[in-house]
Amino acid sequence: MTNVRAAIIPVTPFQQNCTLLWCEKTKKAAVIDPGGDLERIRDAIAQSGVTVEKILLTHGHIDHAAGAAELRDELGVTIEGPHEADDFLLQRLPEQGQAYGIPARAVTPDRWLQEGDTVSIGELTLDVLHCPGHSPGSVVMVSKSERFALVGDVLFQGSVGRVDLPGGDGKALIKSIKDKLLPLGDDIAFICGHGPMSTIGQERQSNPFLQGDGLI
Template structure:
């Protein structure tokens, strides 16, 4: 599998490009900004985007999705519970002091258990509410890989003080949906450095009894 991680936008969101070496079909996760860079990386690998996955509808993760769809024709998928956040995109933009982006409605929703597949590459959606109501993670078991959005970080967890946040739900999502994965599962959070499920189970101070 081809996996490129680009830090995009003013908040340095981790955007993942996942591609199959044989079919050259790709999934782009959280294209929050810097679409020309994303397009350049896709071109370098000869990849064709088939799906655009948004882990949650905060501006730093979703702002570039509409433009990427325009350029590639790929559908945008995110959980419908985050539609209220899309409706307040102008308010989100004001938090960062940037222009409000055009944000498309999802072409399909990301429900728990939904399979995300391109030729040669398959993952599944884990609905992990807490950071937002519609937060999801993408799990690719054959690669021991979890794209965790802003649910789980190296040594931390997602903030819950923004609209749609709920600390109880967040911790339940992590304990019940993520910490049940194998210890050697690599976690790519929405920001910052990678980690593993085992490391976070053992040492994340927010997850200890």
């Protein structure tokens, strides 16, 4: 990864990996999944010396999207993603927030993302994959040139996303991973929504949810 840099900012009681991702050449950045604790996110932006040009959402759960509306207003940027199938989650953010004690506003992205779309950050281009299962509208963003991906809560080191939340579907999740993520190549490194980074190859070999029929 020569032209992409990332700072991971754990936010909310769920320790969600909010990610500040930027193009090293242009210092243009995106904030991915600002779930809360906006002061931490502001500090990371200041320390990195980058210019945020957009907010990206991988899906609509509270720990990923609760701070998106407020941060959009503060920074004067647009929100891109997730897929429109998660609109019902984004509109329910205030009630989700009350349940978990996380301040949240409902949010409608400026641009919904679909399979085959691309997202730009400076000179970086990320390809969009629609990967339902954890939520109906989950998306994964991949830089094929930099061999890097943002996978949200679709795939983790040694695990996969929960499927017991509204709209979750275990069979759809495994199909998304096997049909769309594994073919990307074993050398693809990824940042997930919680926990440490990993690679597609490591998960192909050792993730217990991806062995055999991969039924969960």
